[in-house]
Amino acid sequence: MSEPYEDESFRDTIGTLDKEGKRKFIFPKKPHGKFYEYRKYVSYFLLLILIANPFIKVNGNQFMMFNVIERRFNIFGFTFWPQDFHLFVISMLVGVAFILLFTVVFGRIFCGWICPQTIFLELVFRRIEYWIDGDRGSQMRLDKQQWNAEKIRKRLLKWFIFFIISFLIANVFLAYLVGSDKLLLMIEEGPLQQSSNFISLLIFTGVFYFVFVWFREQVCIIVCPYGRLQGVLLDNKSINVAYDFVRGEKEAGRAKFKKNEDRALTGKGDCIDCNQCVNVCPMGIDIRNGTQLECTNCTACIDECDTIMESVNLPKGLIRYASEDEIEKKEPFKFTARMKGYSAVLVILIGILIGMLFLRNDVQASILRLPGQLFEHKGDKISNVFTYKLINKTIKDFDKIHFEILEPKGVIRSVGQKQISLKREAVAQGTFFIEIDQALLDGDKTQVKIGVYNDQVLLETTTTNFLGPRTFN
Numbered sequence: 001m002s003e004p005y006e007d008e009s010f011r012d013t014i015g016t017l018d019k020e021g022k023r024k025f026i027f028p029k030k031p032h033g034k035f036y037e038y039r040k041y042v043s044y045f046l047l048l049i050l051i052a053n054p055f056i057k058v059n060g061n062q063f064m065m066f067n068v069i070e071r072r073f074n075i076f077g078f079t080f081w082p083q084d085f086h087l088f089v090i091s092m093l094v095g096v097a098f099i100l101l102f103t104v105v106f107g108r109i110f111c112g113w114i115c116p117q118t119i120f121l122e123l124v125f126r127r128i129e130y131w132i133d134g135d136r137g138s139q140m141r142l143d144k145q146q147w148n149a150e151k152i153r154k155r156l157l158k159w160f161i162f163f164i165i166s167f168l169i170a171n172v173f174l175a176y177l178v179g180s181d182k183l184l185l186m187i188e189e190g191p192l193q194q195s196s197n198f199i200s201l202l203i204f205t206g207v208f209y210f211v212f213v214w215f216r217e218q219v220c221i222i223v224c225p226y227g228r229l230q231g232v233l234l235d236n237k238s239i240n241v242a243y244d245f246v247r248g249e250k251e252a253g254r255a256k257f258k259k260n261e262d263r264a265l266t267g268k269g270d271c272i273d274c275n276q277c278v279n280v281c282p283m284g285i286d287i288r289n290g291t292q293l294e295c296t297n298c299t300a301c302i303d304e305c306d307t308i309m310e311s312v313n314l315p316k317g318l319i320r321y322a323s324e325d326e327i328e329k330k331e332p333f334k335f336t337a338r339m340k341g342y343s344a345v346l347v348i349l350i351g352i353l354i355g356m357l358f359l360r361n362d363v364q365a366s367i368l369r370l371p372g373q374l375f376e377h378k379g380d381k382i383s384n385v386f387t388y389k390l391i392n393k394t395i396k397d398f399d400k401i402h403f404e405i406l407e408p409k410g411v412i413r414s415v416g417q418k419q420i421s422l423k424r425e426a427v428a429q430g431t432f433f434i435e436i437d438q439a440l441l442d443g444d445k446t447q448v449k450i451g452v453y454n455d456q457v458l459l460e461t462t463t464t465n466f467l468g469p470r471t472f473n
Contacts, residue, residue: 015284015294016218025143026217028126029136029280033303042113043123050116054175054183059395060424065179072425079425081391083364090353097349099226101342103233107240111226111296117211117219118296120169122282125162125212132158136279162213163205170204217283220296227293234291236324237336241297243271243288243319244327254288257312270314277301277319287319363398363422363459364391365452370431375467381411381435382468390420390428390452398422400455403432407449410436434466441468 018024056063058077065074073080073088080087102110111118132154133139145151175183178197191198211219220227234240248254248271255263257272271288278286280301283294287301305319325331366389376383392398401420403412413433422428434448445465452460 014221015281016221024284026282026284027136027139027143028282028284028300029276029304030130031280031298031300031303033307035299035303039113039299040123043119046114046116046119047124051172054172054180061395062179062181064176066176067178069178079393079395081364081393083391084360084393087353087356087360090349090356094346094349094353097342097346100233101339101346103230104235104238104339104342107234107238107291108226108230108295108297111220112241112298115296117224118298121212121216122298124165126282128161128165129158132161159213163209166208166212167201167205169208170201173204173208174201217294220283221294227296230291230293235338236328237334239321239323239333240291241287241295241299241302241319242322242324242327243277243290244317244322245288245290246327248288248318263314270309270318272308272312272314274308276304276308280304291324360393361460362392362394363401363452363454364393365389365450365460365462367403367450367462367464369465369467375469378435380437380439382438382441382466383433383435384466385431385433386464387431388429390422392422392424392426392428395424397424398454398459401428401459402453404451404453405434405436405448406451406461408436408440408446410434410440410448412450436466436468438468441466444468444470 013019016024016026053064054062061077061079062074063077065072067073071082099110129139133142142151142154171183174197177200182194182197186194186197186201248269250263250269251267253269254271254273255266255268257274261268263270277288278284280303281287282298282300283296285292285294287295302319302321306316309316309318323331323333326333367386368388370385370387373385388403390401399419399421401422402418403414405412411434413435415431415433420428420430436446436448440446444467446468447463448466449461449463451458452462
């Protein structure tokens with residue numbers, strides 16, 4: 001049997017560059033088959049979710065929003081503020097652990113089935129391209145064709161539709177960043193009244209248009225770090241879109257198909273070297289060379305190979321989801337110690353995140369002594385002035401907020417209104433004095449514990465330092 005992957009020279013180049021280092025555009029054959037149909041269902045479902053998310057409201061809150069400028073984030077209708085950064089960190093760690101586990105087990109299935117870049121490029125833009133320019137052969141002929149009326153008409157039509165789609169994607173993207181209400185307000189008032197948002201919209205449109213018209217698959221190869229991560233995450237037990245080189249090569253290697261030939265007697269492999277798996281690949285690679293950086297596990301080669309195998313009366317599955325050990329050693333999939341370790345870390349992180357979410361206070365309180373101000377004697381009492389900042393993380397109003405000293409005993413004297421009104425998702429700031437009997441102080445710095453109440457309900461407890469006269473022994 002031929003040794004697989006003897007020639008490794010293909011790893012010195014990428015499919016989107018020619019020998020001179022210039023950009024080589026890929027014209028993949030239009031895929032068809034079982035997996036492609038499944039991908040269409042999954043992709044259009046995910047597209048629906050992606051588009052609908054910023055326009056769905058839960059109790060008046062946008063379902064998903066990542067407003068970096070105002071430092072406000074909505075996730076599943078819950079509002080998160082910069083003070084919840086620890087939750088964001090844990091969430092990111094959960095995401096990283098999930099990706100590690102998913103990649104170790106299933107390879108780059110995320111890239112082929114879930115990644116927005118792949119979904120938009122393969123299931124939206126390329127389908128329009130097939131409709132206007134035709135399949136692989138027609139696209140290659142059109143690319144070499146002189147700029148006549150037909151080519152100009154097709155190019156302008158395609159570029160115009162691509163621009164409209166890029167503009168719509170940019171609108172959705174902007175809705176995630178600034179909020180759907182501001183996006184709708186910009187549409188209502190016009191771009192002149194919302195110039196900053198409109199400029200952002202045009203920039204996003206230009207970026208998406210550049211990516212899907214010209215840059216395309218190079219995003220996965222050059223920009224996205226995930227392809228490089230797979231090199232250290234995958235092993236021989238990871239399930240990938242893989243070519244069965246044992247069956248495909250056999251003793252005599254792959255060979256062209258000959259009618260009425262018994263390939264079992266000749267020792268030829270089941271691969272008939274038709275190159276259709278290469279022609280259909282949107283990354284321009286040969287899956288028969290083994291696992292490669294460019295492969296996104298899109299399954300186009302599986303569908304195409306199965307179609308060819310069926311047409312020449314050979315068993316399907318020459319290219320399939322399988323691990324290298326399954327192909328070479330016929331070993332079934334096993335949940336390895338490495339996978340168990342990642343699973344344990346993931347479960348622990350999810351548990352921590354859930355616990356933090358349940359322990360998250362409705363109101364975040366920050367109380368600090370006013371900088372540059374010393375303490376003041378008021379008879380037997382010492383007085384300090386403090387500033388406070390309250391953040392309402394909920395979608396309900398608090399109308400009777402006040403402060404009480406829990407430890408040590410003391411009195412809070414508000415500057416202005418005694419009870420604070422804190423509206424939903426709002427911030428309240430102000431000043432108050434704390435007076436404590438000097439005999440209860442621990443010297444020049446005493447830690448004071450303060451409770452934040454709404455009427456009689458304790459919302460939050462916080463601590464601050466109280467400055468007093470220095471004592472000498």
